[in-house]
Amino acid sequence: MTKLIKNRVPMPELSVEERTKTFNEVPLGYSEEQAINEAKRCLQCKDSPCTKNCPVNVDVNAFIKELAEGNFKEAFLKIKQDNPIPAIAGRVCPQENQCEGACTMGKAGDPINIGKLEAFLGDWARKKGVREEFAIKEKDQKVAVIGSGPTGISCAVDLRKYGYKVTVFEALHKAGGVLQYGIPEFRLPKKVVDEELSYLKEIGVDIRLNHIVGQNVSFDELRDEYDAIYIGTGAGAPFFVGIEGEELNGVYSANEFLIRTNLMKAYNPEYDTPLFVGKRVGVIGAGNVAMDSARSALRNGAEVYILYRRTKEHSPAREEELRHALEEGIHFMELVSPTRILEENGWVTGIELVKMKLGEPDKSGRPRPEKIEGSEFTMELDTVVEAIGTRPNRLFLRTVPELKTTSRGIIEVDENLENIGGVYAGGDAISGGATVIQALGEGRKAAKSIHGYLSAH
Amino acid sequence: MKHEIIRKEDLNPKDYLMEVKAPMVAKKIQPGQFVVLMTHPKGERIPMSVQKAENGNVTMFIRKLGKTSVELYTCKVGDHFENVIGPMGNAVEIKKYGNVAVCSDLVCGHAENYALCKALSQVDGNHVISMQTFPSKEMMYLEEELRGVSDEYYITLEDGSYGIKGHYRDVLEKLMKQGKIDMVFAGGRTDEYPLLAELTETYNVPAMVTLRPIMVDATGMCGSCRVFIDGEMKLACIDGPMFDAHKVNFKELLNRVKLFKKQEATALENYNKTR
Numbered sequence: 001m002t003k004l005i006k007n008r009v010p011m012p013e014l015s016v017e018e019r020t021k022t023f024n025e026v027p028l029g030y031s032e033e034q035a036i037n038e039a040k041r042c043l044q045c046k047d048s049p050c051t052k053n054c055p056v057n058v059d060v061n062a063f064i065k066e067l068a069e070g071n072f073k074e075a076f077l078k079i080k081q082d083n084p085i086p087a088i089a090g091r092v093c094p095q096e097n098q099c100e101g102a103c104t105m106g107k108a109g110d111p112i113n114i115g116k117l118e119a120f121l122g123d124w125a126r127k128k129g130v131r132e133e134f135a136i137k138e139k140d141q142k143v144a145v146i147g148s149g150p151t152g153i154s155c156a157v158d159l160r161k162y163g164y165k166v167t168v169f170e171a172l173h174k175a176g177g178v179l180q181y182g183i184p185e186f187r188l189p190k191k192v193v194d195e196e197l198s199y200l201k202e203i204g205v206d207i208r209l210n211h212i213v214g215q216n217v218s219f220d221e222l223r224d225e226y227d228a229i230y231i232g233t234g235a236g237a238p239f240f241v242g243i244e245g246e247e248l249n250g251v252y253s254a255n256e257f258l259i260r261t262n263l264m265k266a267y268n269p270e271y272d273t274p275l276f277v278g279k280r281v282g283v284i285g286a287g288n289v290a291m292d293s294a295r296s297a298l299r300n301g302a303e304v305y306i307l308y309r310r311t312k313e314h315s316p317a318r319e320e321e322l323r324h325a326l327e328e329g330i331h332f333m334e335l336v337s338p339t340r341i342l343e344e345n346g347w348v349t350g351i352e353l354v355k356m357k358l359g360e361p362d363k364s365g366r367p368r369p370e371k372i373e374g375s376e377f378t379m380e381l382d383t384v385v386e387a388i389g390t391r392p393n394r395l396f397l398r399t400v401p402e403l404k405t406t407s408r409g410i411i412e413v414d415e416n417l418e419n420i421g422g423v424y425a426g427g428d429a430i431s432g433g434a435t436v437i438q439a440l441g442e443g444r445k446a447a448k449s450i451h452g453y454l455s456a457h
Numbered sequence: 458m459k460h461e462i463i464r465k466e467d468l469n470p471k472d473y474l475m476e477v478k479a480p481m482v483a484k485k486i487q488p489g490q491f492v493v494l495m496t497h498p499k500g501e502r503i504p505m506s507v508q509k510a511e512n513g514n515v516t517m518f519i520r521k522l523g524k525t526s527v528e529l530y531t532c533k534v535g536d537h538f539e540n541v542i543g544p545m546g547n548a549v550e551i552k553k554y555g556n557v558a559v560c561s562d563l564v565c566g567h568a569e570n571y572a573l574c575k576a577l578s579q580v581d582g583n584h585v586i587s588m589q590t591f592p593s594k595e596m597m598y599l600e601e602e603l604r605g606v607s608d609e610y611y612i613t614l615e616d617g618s619y620g621i622k623g624h625y626r627d628v629l630e631k632l633m634k635q636g637k638i639d640m641v642f643a644g645g646r647t648d649e650y651p652l653l654a655e656l657t658e659t660y661n662v663p664a665m666v667t668l669r670p671i672m673v674d675a676t677g678m679c680g681s682c683r684v685f686i687d688g689e690m691k692l693a694c695i696d697g698p699m700f701d702a703h704k705v706n707f708k709e710l711l712n713r714v715k716l717f718k719k720q721e722a723t724a725l726e727n728y729n730k731t732r
Contacts, residue, residue, distance in 0.1 A: 181678070212545075215543070238679070246683075253680040260673060272500050395677045
């Protein structure tokens, strides 16, 4: 019996001091030796709780076994069987709730750093130019995929493997969806996104940028031209809290703040995009998007406050994001909820908050935050970023009344992810907002359903 | 997809016309809709009005105002620039309005004035009255073309050196007094809209104005272009860009367009230093 190594091989990270100055990625990645040593900690459990707890059921045991033996290519190909974008998923999955959360080693010490090993293999393959090789038996049928985010990517890859002609329609000028506009460079370098996406082009997926279904391409045109459609339009429209003062200059939706930062690279002087980041920034919310906004603001030189109505331990953010944010000096204000934004001459000067307490658990299982009457107080801020969630964009949906949707604009699907005949949907467009990996899994599932549908037609 | 510049002409010392190859946009765009321009891969996305869309080309009127529009002006016919994306926003309903006035007092408005007059004049029962306002004679353009697509045309100059002295509102008021206006469309200076709204409300004439708040993606994602219509938050990019002038909160809009004034001035200054 091998001796248990309770502690992880530490992940080298950019120093906190450097992080406040650049948008460079924070984890520096394992070396080959470090990756092998981390992989060797794996107990190779027979029942593979890690795989069972993965939304796409990556064969974790198998890839880690190969990795531990130094067979990087074999390890990489094992992951690719289930996950087309390991370098991305390894960086953005909430592993602590999935594979790593179920890891047996977690009971004795640290769970295996599965996410970082996955990212290591994805990066290794990119650098070495190692690709998954397969022969495509061309079919005549054509499928349109709307949206080039995680779910669209995974659906497109699988459809191509089945042999269909696949065209992806992307509204923005860059492909990747939320990977491109939402997740910041310090968490997911855009070079990684672009390179993982270049794989789609290599296998013959046609990606059409600046094609906005509902505006310059109609859904009917797609219905006429394609044999099946997959909708992966995500949840890209911001919610606002709905309090007084949201019209003020200095108030951003997290989407705007992050689109300007990530897609439009406002932090890079070579780019033309303007962004005003004040000296004291308040971010409403405490999920991943809130952490991304807060840490982006910090890197623009601001003092940043997370304003959250529950307490830290109920934050829906990934463990790593929360830890990084706190390390970097972001102030976490617990049990507060905004009531109005204060102004002078049309610009934000502060925020009024009310104190909260935790009540009985709500539907999410987390304690319901309740207002403490009369506990309002104000704090000085010059920028407010609202990161309280997003919803599917009505731009697309309003042009397709024939689709079945909920009153909140969520696309409804059956167990095969089908909406109306030949039209399938997945990702945040059917969930209202979930994880990259769940979206990815749905893309794969839809590809299988579409294959079944087209084989029968 | 790069877009070739087919034609570039000065309209006046501040404004210029640019016709670019953009077949997909040209095929679909309707009056009231707009495009998003990117001059180069590291450029910003800026909304732009369209005057004409013919033969696969799109003609835009652009003011040399910020870094992007000044930089774009340095491009020559035959050059290519990064992106013309669209159409964005909603089309104006082209139907019978009766006596319909189409008014403009700024570059984007003049472009739309033409597009709207042309479409509206093709509907039976419309009497299309086009009105333009410029500061002075040297700034005038598009008179002949607008006369060609309207039934009646008025030009007002702020210095009175040609046409009627004053603002188009002065003409509009005269005609409304006589009961000769059933509907008003206006585009151009945001700071003039509150006065137009007040005036048309006085005469109980419906008025639609094109709003141009700051946008990024222009597809409903960022919320930068949020405007308040009858107290309700709307997005100019996907709910507009035209709104009922009597319901718009102009005070908020006029404040929000100032958001990046400082950054814009610095960007232009830095750009001018490098030339």
